[in-house]
Amino acid sequence: MTGNEQTLPPAAGNAFYRICTMTMCALVIGLSVSLAAIAFVEVVAWMNNALLISPRMRVQFDGSPWLITAATILVPAAGGLFVGVLLTKLSPEKRPLGPVDVLRGVQLAMPLPSARAGLLSTMAAVTSLGFGASVGQYGPLVYLGAMMGSALDRLNLRIPNFAAIAMSCGVAAAISTAFNAPIAGMVFAHEVVLRHYSIQAFAPTTVAAATGYVVANVVFERDALFLVQFAGVQHGYEFVLFGLLGLLAAGVAIGFMRLTLRCADIAVRSSISPVLRPACAGLAVAITALWLPDVMGVGQEALRFATIEGAFQTWELALLVIAKIGLTALCIGFGFAGGVFSPALLIGILFGALCW
Incomplete structure (x- = not known):
């Protein structure tokens, strides 16, 4: 044995x-x-x-x-x-x-x-x-x-x-x-x-x-995170566009990851006390939210609205994508407790709506 x-x-x-x-x-x-x-x-x-x-x-x-x-x-x-x-x-x-x-x-x-x-x-x-x-x-x-x-x-x-x-x-x-x-x-x-x-x-x-x-x-009969109504692919060339969109989204994701690591590095190198770092990130979120309130929190409402055609103007989508990437990287890098999947999901949906 x-x-x-x-x-x-x-x-x-x-x-x-x-x-x-x-x-x-x-x-x-x-x-x-x-x-x-x-x-x-x-x-x-x-x-x-x-x-x-x-x-x-x-x-x-x-x-x-x-x-x-x-x-x-x-x-x-x-x-x-x-x-x-x-x-x-x-x-x-x-x-x-x-x-x-x-x-x-x-x-x-x-x-x-x-x-x-x-x-x-x-x-x-x-x-x-x-x-x-x-x-x-x-x-x-x-x-x-x-x-x-x-x-x-x-x-x-x-x-x-x-x-x-x-x-x-x-x-x-x-x-x-x-x-x-x-x-x-x-x-x-x-x-x-x-x-x-x-x-x-x-x-x-x-x-x-x-x-x-x-x-x-x-x-508990909890609702789904979001529902997507898909009418189907109307033209064959759309698959090419899907592929291009995937490449562009991959570039955005890589930039998001690198920015998150960069923010963490900046936080460590800075003279800001670890106790105050999350508060500094929270203040940045607060200032941005005065004009773009959808950047706060998980953003489930923005995620659901983004699946509705015409819910956001083009400039709103662009600003939300940029702000969400920057603020999420800042919050994670400066010590807030949370994940990146929900923001990444929102960023992806907003970016897809922006490109489409």
């Missing part, structure tokens, strides 16, 4: 035991992560409404322009200051956590940062999004799902690769819940987190993703 076989109890070598245990764990992870993800999104939405960040509430208070102006200027900067204190003074990691930490944990078989660091990072992400920072919510949700999945590793079930599979289940459930897309959650967990397709992990991640979808779409 090998050393590994000697450390496992007799039941752990039984395939039926492993399948049943992993399935039950996947159900628990899928249910708990889905509820946590829904709570995350709802708290952010509530904060956006309470702090007059959301377009719907800004329209309701249209008769009080001074109140809208004050909220636009003060809220993002105050949120940045709170995030700076939260991460710099209280978090053991001194930075926001995200998908990179999940990849490191899975690929290098390393434990995730402490639960305290994870919870503080999640609180910082909720604050960043709730106070209108130009960041995304899916990066923090991915980490939250992985953190909750990894918590089951403390059960010491003696199943090979349990920690990696549990984290991938949490990620799959988070993506499935956020997008109402169980297949996307499962594929993301395999392609991005595990970096391979595993028979051992396929069933658990599928169960977790399906559970997240059922909770979000069936139990």
Whole structure:
């Protein structure tokens, strides 16, 4: 017998035991992560409404322009200051956590940062999004799902690769819940987190993703992120235009990534205290939002309107693309907690609408 076989109890070598245990764990992870993800999104939405960040509430208070102006200027900067204190003074990691930490944990078989660091990072992400920072919510949700999945590793079930599979289940459930897309959650967990397709992990991640979808779409009947009405391709030459648009969008994405790294480098080299860096980025968001309020927050309303022909003027689309790229890079580089997927999705849709 090998050393590994000697450390496992007799039941752990039984395939039926492993399948049943992993399935039950996947159900628990899928249910708990889905509820946590829904709570995350709802708290952010509530904060956006309470702090007059959301377009719907800004329209309701249209008769009080001074109140809208004050909220636009003060809220993002105050949120940045709170995030700076939260991460710099209280978090053991001194930075926001995200998908990179999940990849490191899975690929290098390393434990995730402490639960305290994870919870503080999640609180910082909720604050960043709730106070209108130009960041995304899916990066923090991915980490939250992985953190909750990894918590089951403390059960010491003696199943090979349990920690990696549990984290991938949490990620799959988070993506499935956020997008109402169980297949996307499962594929993301395999392609991005595990970096391979595993028979051992396929069933658990599928169960977790399906559970997240059922909770979000069936139990809570949550709306899809956005709906695209596609009338079909009318002419063959449009495929050539699609290809050209893809090349142009790739160039925009590369520029976006490089600018984000550049902003992070500028922040490190600057004399600005780490506590104040997010507040500086929040102030930049606030000043821009006085003229382009759609740059604040995730931008789901702008994302939905961009799919409607004629909702934005050409110059508005161009300004929004430029502002969203610059402000997202600034917010991420200067220490706000959040992801880049939601802003990248919005930038891509706005850029596509601009070109088309």
